[in-house]
Amino acid sequence: MSFSSLDFYLATVVVIFGVDVLSAWGLNLQYGYAGIPNFSFIVFQAAGAYTAAILTLGPMTATSGQTYVAGTHVPFPVALLAAMAAGAALSAVIGVFAMKRMRADYQAAILLILALILNQFIVTDTSLFNGTSGLANVSRPLGSLVNPSTTGWQWAYAALVWAICAVVLFAVQRLSRSSWGRALRAQRDHDAAAAALGCNVVALKMQVFVIGGAIAGLSGGLLVFYLQAFNTASWGYEETLAIFVSILIGGVANNWGVILGTFLVQIVFVEVPNLLPQFGYIGLVDALEWVVIGLLWMAAIALRPQGVIPERRVRAERFGLPALRRAPPVAAAAAAPGQQGAHEERLGAAGGASRR
Amino acid sequence: MSSVVVESIGFGIVDASIISIGAMGFSLQFGLTNVFNIAYGTVLTLGAFAAYLAEQWGVVGWYDVLIGAGVGVIATWLIGKGILATFARRNLGLFELITVSLAVELVVQYSVDAADGEQLFSYSFDQGRALRFLGMVFTVTEVEIIGVAVGAFVLLECLLRLTRTGKALRAVAEEPRLARACGIPTSRIVNVAWVLSGALAGVAGVVYIINSLTVSAFTGTDFLPLLLAAAILGRAGSVTGAVVASLAIGIATQLVAAVGGTGYSTIAGFGILVLVLLARPGGVTSGLALKTEVTL
Known part of the structure; x- marks a missing residue:
């Protein structure tokens, strides 16, 4: 392998890594923090990718050799934002009926089958995104700054992808530590208790489903501008399983573990x-890779379901809540009799009140 | 137009026969164990491949169905008792078990895919002459496939209604804890369900390739959503329900195929499953009435 092809390959790996980390954070928000078994995650990445592609390919002409809808030319940043919006919009539509309270395995099956349906639909109706052949000749963005046919462009794009990753990491970390993120984890661990404490469980799931979908759409947009092509084979349901395994192995509900x-x-x-x-x-x-992914998955669930770097325990004091720590032993012993007495007194008073 | 509809109904009945054989098996398995076993699809594939290999070695005709049934039992036993039961002992939830079965499916499917060189194999089976019946056209083989499905249904119903084992199977499907309290050996009864459902899956795989004459590593997985839809629409654990739901789904998908092409018939079949899962009383509940216990 010559140096230039190695350079090309390395840059590609760095870009793909960034896109995969981005999508894994999106799914981690949904599965890790909220417990939504989103087996159709890759569909939202595809929605972003197709949207970004048709918005920059330009109107369809007789010579373009591919059929698609709504082709226009919009600037690169607008196309990325549209990709995010597409992922979020599709999530909102699917979430309306898939985020109801139901058995976890039924929910997983519904989302898995939806991924199969949507893929089959794009394969069958070639007028939307050119079926199995898919869209090609998506032009590389920012060509006026760096020559797009050089590895320099690839490295510049890799830097852009990782800059976006940094922003998204900041956002997901802030979200997961906010009171919203706390409610999310509460309903994941015990939805009846969270609902009793006033969390709107369905609304929370819906919100995180849409946010995760937006991140998926963004990752799809970034991917299509690098690969310059996208077809139905790029988003088989197995791709979601690979992201799931990444999260299971790295660390469920731990965004740094997910990178690993x-x-x-x-x-x-x-x-x-x-x-x-x-x-x-x-x-x-390729076939053997999927066998390995399946085996890794079973091994992860059997050996270390919390992942290599598990979720960090969140302490109540960090949120300014009263500490739940026990008092030191000596002080506790000294204070105990009085406290107990007071307690009994209160009980007695209450009992008296009820007797009266 | 109406002749097209009648012909589609004929095709639908043939499809329904194949779906119902698999759906009866899944319904028994899911009804008793409460595990949403996605790896069931690969058992179909293995059964179909067993028939293909048997044909290569000179065993032709309906003997292949018996071989498929045997392979189905072995594969289901390994998956159910070997893998799923091991994971279930770790107190995993329903979601973890569906992911394990999905991982098993991925491993088996792509192992077959790697071993067979990603090919589509063709199987030969004499389809016989065409018979006409009330405007529907069936080949002799298609009539025999319908016969296999009806035979499987009658045998299974007799087993469930007339024998003590059948009574125990129905009891465990209905209320596992109560059944155990009444002295029914639950784990032995669940083993019976694994064997029966494995045999049915193997037979469904063989019958599938006798009808379609091709088999690949993805045969069972592609066919699985229709089985799941029929089994759950007909209420898990109910064999009669599975057959009635199979008829509805088989005819509905063939009608869609007649109008919109085969691509849309697949979509329609999958769509029925999504609707069924969303609407099923056991599926969507208000919270507390979830049946979440796994019996393995």
Whole structure:
């Protein structure tokens, strides 16, 4: 492998890593913090990717050789924002009926089947996004700043992707530590108790579903501008499972752990095998990769379901709530009799009141 | 137009026969264990591949169905008792168990895919001459497939209604804890359900390729949503319900295919499953009445 092709490959891995981390944070918000088994996550990434593609491909002409709807030219940042909006909008539509309270396995099955339906729909109706052939010739953005056919452009794009990652990380960390994030975790751990304390469980799930969908759409937009092409094979339901395994291995509800998990799964197990000399027929390595992902998944659930870097325990004092710590032993012993007496007195008074 | 509709109903009945064989098995399994076992689809694939290999070795015709049933029992036993029961002992929730079964499906499906070189294999089976009946067209083989489905249904119903084992199966499906308290050996009865559902899955896989004449690593997985829809629409644990729901789903998807093409019939089948899961009383509940206990 010559230096320039290695350089090209490295830049590609860095970009893909960034996009995968971004989508894993989106899914972690939904699954890790809120407990939503979103097996159709990849659909929202696809929504963002297709939206970004058609908004920059320009109107469809007879010579473009592909069929799609609503082609226009909009600036790159607008296309990215539209990709986010598309992911959020599709999430809102699906969330209306999939975020009801129901058995967790039914919810998972519904979302999984929805991913199959939507993929099959795009395959069947070729007028929307050109079916299985998909959209191609998406032009690389920011061509006026860096020559898009150089590895310099690739590295510049990688920097942009990671800059966006930094912003999203800041946002998801802030969200997960806010009172909203606390309510999210409360309903995940015990939805009846959270509802009794006044959390609107369905609304919370709906909100996090839409936010996660927006992050998925953003990651899809970033991906399509790098790959310049997108088709139905790019978003099979298995891709969601790979993101799930990244989260399970890295750390459920831990955004730093998710980076590690994504590196281990998406880079070490999915990207590095492409570097190895090809063996067997074409497609054998891909098939074996999915076997490994499935085995990793079972191993993760069996051995360490909380992930390599588990969720950090959140302490009540950090939120200015009264500390729940026990008093030191000596002080407790000294204070105990009086407290107990007071307690009994109060009980007695209450009993007297009720007797009267 | 009306002749198209009648013909579609004919095709739908054939489809429904294949769906119902698998759906009866899934209904028994899901009704008794309460595990949403997505790996059930790969058992179909394995059954179909067993029939294909048997044909390559010179075993042809309906003997393949028996071989498929045997392979289905072995595969289901390994998946159910070997993997799912091991995970269930760790007190995992319903969601963790569905993810484990999904992972099993991924592993088996892509192992088959890797071993067979990602090909579509063709199977040969004499379809016989065409018969006409009330405007519907069936081949001799299609009539025999309907016969297999009806036979499986009658045998299973006799087992459930007339024997003590059948009574115990129905009791465990209805209320596992009460059944155990009444002295029914729950785990042995669940084993019976695994064996029966495995045999039915294997038979469904073989019958599927006798009808479609092709098999690939993704055969069972592609067919699975229709089985799930029929089993859950017909109420988990109810064999009669599974058959009636299969008829509705088979005919509905064929009618959609006649109007909008085969791509949309797949979408319609999957769509029915989503609607069923959303509308099923056991599926969407107001909270406390969730049946969340797993019996393995």
